Amino acid sequence: xxxxxxxxxxxxxxxxxxxxxxxxxxxxxxxxxxxxxxxxxxxxxxxxxxxxxxxxxxxxxxxxxxxxxxxxxxxxxxxxxxxxxxxxxxxxxxxxxxxxxxxxxxxxxxxxxxxxxxxxxxxxxxxxxxxxxxxxxxxxxxxxxxxxxxxxxxxxxxxxxxxxxxxxxxxxxxxxxxxxxxxxxxxxxxxxxxxxxxxxxxxxxxxxxxxxxxxxxxxxxxxxxxxxxxxxxxxxxxxxxxxxxxxxxxxxxxxxxxxxxxxxxxxxxxxxxxxxxxxxxxxxxxxxxxxxxxxxxxxxxxxxxxxxxxxx
Numbered sequence: 001x002x003x004x005x006x007x008x009x010x011x012x013x014x015x016x017x018x019x020x021x022x023x024x025x026x027x028x029x030x031x032x033x034x035x036x037x038x039x040x041x042x043x044x045x046x047x048x049x050x051x052x053x054x055x056x057x058x059x060x061x062x063x064x065x066x067x068x069x070x071x072x073x074x075x076x077x078x079x080x081x082x083x084x085x086x087x088x089x090x091x092x093x094x095x096x097x098x099x100x101x102x103x104x105x106x107x108x109x110x111x112x113x114x115x116x117x118x119x120x121x122x123x124x125x126x127x128x129x130x131x132x133x134x135x136x137x138x139x140x141x142x143x144x145x146x147x148x149x150x151x152x153x154x155x156x157x158x159x160x161x162x163x164x165x166x167x168x169x170x171x172x173x174x175x176x177x178x179x180x181x182x183x184x185x186x187x188x189x190x191x192x193x194x195x196x197x198x199x200x201x202x203x204x205x206x207x208x209x210x211x212x213x214x215x216x217x218x219x220x221x222x223x224x225x226x227x228x229x230x231x232x233x234x235x236x237x238x239x240x241x242x243x244x245x246x247x248x249x250x251x252x253x254x255x256x257x258x259x260x261x262x263x264x265x266x267x268x269x270x271x272x273x274x275x276x277x278x279x280x281x282x283x284x285x286x287x288x289x290x291x292x293x294x295x296x297x298x299x300x301x302x303x304x305x306x307x308x309x310x311x312x
Contacts, residue, residue, distance in 0.1 A: 043102035056270030143176030156215035
């Protein structure tokens with residue numbers, strides 16, 4: 001009888017232990033987990049051009065208990081539109097904000113002035129600042145490498161660079177481009193235009209038709225679109241080198257309307273921005289987050305994930 005009681009008691013104790021362990025395991029695996037919410041903010045009229053960064057951020061988010069959303073403020077709203085979105089997202093309870101700044105200085109000052117260094121990350125556009133979390137490409141080195149590509153792959157000696165004067169955060173890129181071209185004996189004429197009016201659209205036709213330049217460099221969306229249109233209308237063979245990674249820019253490259261694209265690696269920057277927030281101890285140096293591609297290498301695997309995000 002005593003043996004039976006001991007057996008039953010032992011059995012019940014083991015059963016209780018199994019039930020407790022199951023409940024602990026079940027709570028850990030299936031119980032409520034706190035999801036970290038991360039909002040990406042870009043300055044653009046749509047999110048069409050941000051599929052690569054969205055894909056990279058989503059890929060990293062899947063490795064953690066985190067959720068990522070992308071929000072856009074209009075270009076007309078500029079930096080203030082982004083600041084308003086940062087504030088509204090943090091007020092609404094999002095844990096972190098990742099911002100692609102329209103105006104780096106204004107956004108950086110807002111972050112520092114409001115003690116948001118631990119909650120806001122700057123990505124893609126800007127300069128390194130020890131006070132701020134950031135994932136940035138090396139702008140000057142990008143310009144220098146693009147210049148080396150041009151010197152190696154063309155006979156250009158007199159280039160014109162066309163870009164909008166309000167296209168911010170290109171200063172170091174232009175410095176790297178200009179210095180390296182000069183070392184190669186190539187002259188770079190830098191031309192800024194004030195707005196997107198129809199009258200200024202004509203400057204692209206004039207520069208190509210004049211014969212003064214044997215190559216074009218463009219650094220903003222309007223410039224590449226107008227340069228390609230002017231080249232097609234004039235049936236010119238003038239080479240065009242551009243900074244862009246929109247789907248339309250990739251199309252230009254596929255159709256031989258431009259010669260090479262320099263672009264920042266939005267996929268990896270989106271991935272690393274999330275990783276920096278979710279696993280800061282594992283975060284590593286992020287220099288060199290860019291590529292220069294032409295028709296020959298655009299289909300390499302490392303380029304396809306950025307140039308063709310919809311195909312992944």
